[in-house]
Amino acid sequence: MAILEGIRIQNYRALKDVTLGKTFENKEPVLPRLMAVIGANGTGKSSLVDALGFLGDCLQDGVEAACDKPHRGGFERLRTQGTKGPIRFEVRYRQRSLARPISYSLGIDCDKHGRACVVYERLRQRRKGEARGQPYSFLEIKDGDGVVWSGQATKLQEGSKRIPVKMTDRQVLGISTLGTLADHPRISAFRDFLSGWYLSYFVPQLARTQPMTGADPHLNQTGENLAKYLQFVERENQSGFREMLERIAKKIPGIRTIKHVKAPDRRLLLEFQVQGYKSPFYQQDMSDGTLKMLAYLLLMEDPDPAPLIGIEEPENGLYPQLLDKLGAEFREYAKQPGGPQILITTHSQNFVDALSPEEVWILDKGADGFSRLLRTADIRGVPELYEAGLPMGSLWYSNHFGTDKP
Ligand SMILES: Nc1ncnc2c1ncn2[C@@H]1O[C@H](COP(=O)(O)OP(=O)(O)OP(=O)(O)O)[C@@H](O)[C@H]1O
Ligand SMILES: [Mg+2]
Known part of the structure; x- marks a missing residue:
């Protein structure tokens, strides 16, 4: 790389x-x-x-x-x-x-x-x-x-x-x-x-959009194509996709499982089973911070990442205790063979604690x-x-x- x-x-x-x-x-x-x-x-x-x-x-x-x-x-x-x-x-x-x-x-x-x-x-x-x-x-x-x-x-x-x-x-x-x-x-x-x-300016509201069809090989800067990126990953490797969602669910507090379901019009929906609730929620219902964490974790699952990823203040909207974990995740991802270099700006003490x-x-x-x-x-x-x-x-x-x- x-x-x-x-x-x-x-x-x-x-x-x-x-x-x-x-x-x-x-x-x-x-x-x-x-x-x-x-x-x-x-x-x-x-x-x-x-x-x-x-x-x-x-x-x-x-x-x-x-x-x-x-x-x-x-x-x-x-x-x-x-x-x-x-x-x-x-x-x-x-x-x-x-x-x-x-x-x-x-x-x-x-x-x-x-x-x-x-x-x-x-x-x-x-x-x-x-x-x-x-x-x-x-x-x-x-x-x-x-x-x-x-x-x-x-x-x-x-x-x-x-x-x-x-x-x-x-x-x-x-x-x-x-x-x-x-x-x-x-x-x-x-x-x-x-x-x-790749420079990330994640906007949770944009990540809630549900396009009708299409598959994008990478998550874009604002996260607006989150649904299309998921479609691509699922299409490429169905069993890998299921495992990826299981891995990610373990890393987001309060989430028990994430599954994907196909809507009758063939759109890919993410179904979140949340602690304490019987019925699932979908990405439109999820909080800004949860979507942001999901986006970063998905970014780190990209098998063909950008050579350099820049992220401004990833801590915004995330609970402080999550940040040293996120920092450690970024480090692991960057260390993988073929992993990207990652540059982050931050005001977060917790994030810097991981470095x-x-x-x-x-x-x-x-x-x-x-x-x-x-x-x-x-x-x-x-x-x-x-x-x-x-x-x-x-x-x-x-x-x-x-x-x-x-
Ligand atoms: N053409 C210029 N010449 C010199 N200084 C400039 C010029 N344009 C902007 N600046 C200065 O650059 C700084 C912009 O800083 P920037 O937005 O990169 O800060 P930051 O470290 O990201 O701050 P924050 O933590 O608030 O996000 C401002 O202080 C501004 O006055
Ligand atoms: Mg700034």
Whole structure:
């Protein structure tokens, strides 16, 4: 499974310059399978998750459309106030654990008409057998003009083919176009990785909708297609589906069993047997929190998960005592072979209690108004106190996550 080893974000709202994990330029450890970002209101947690979604939107819809999404409000509202430079990203990833890491740089600025456009793109990789030294570019495009090296080779290797590139549409990412060509397997793989990221904004009310027919292979961002996703899983593997519902029922408090029944019009209904009641309930009757828990547990049953899953404040609407269990479930899921990487923002002490110092980052804001990101394992005293048996949530709430670097 592909892994995000690190990401640097510059000039994206209050994220003037923050790095999560390893890049070619720093020596930080690579990102773990499960990560949580905590921090006071307004420090940039949602901006961080949105920055990940922004990359996918740039790839899919072009950079101007990505900036103009209603919650972003255009390039100038997105770029860090008072800054002149482009919005920049540096994404370091590895296609498989033994593959050489690849780093993607992207710069987005506005043209003289104020339209967002791509000003810079580069893909780099180290040559085979070289753990150190300068990585070599196999794609570099500046202001619409550049070069790409075909196949797996770098520019110094025999057989590499240097092809000039001219981007006529400056809204479109070069990796979006070149990634569709068979000549560029590394670009295709990276493009698939980036476009596969999944950000969850679960809306219980939407999950209650019952479409007439249809089957979707994955749960979508809001959970609106919950019923269709269930239909897909049931169609693919009927006995597996029954077992999955049994597993999930055990994890939701107050629920004895979950069964599926076919309505006369062929819709798939979920029948919940609730403690203390004789007659069953259906998903329309279930509480927001129960549906949310169900959605997360179903997400974790996806046999072909997204490479990276981002979830904002999963604790909202869930009983605190459930959260350390949910945290442990996310960890187990992320650890499975082929499991996704999971990034969560949270204000919940219980959730953080399930994590280790290597899995938690704290965001705060300096006097300059810019966000700073710090891994809790790098805060003096925290690893020792954790090793001594103090859970992370308690350390956080008892104010051990000061922001002084060691
Ligand atoms: N263009 C910009 N330049 C600088 N700062 C910005 C820009 N746009 C928004 N901000 C700031 O970014 C912050 C937004 O933070 P964000 O919503 O990511 O916080 P959060 O950590 O998710 O908070 P909460 O816990 O309340 O959800 C706000 O403080 C806002 O003032
Ligand atoms: Mg937020």
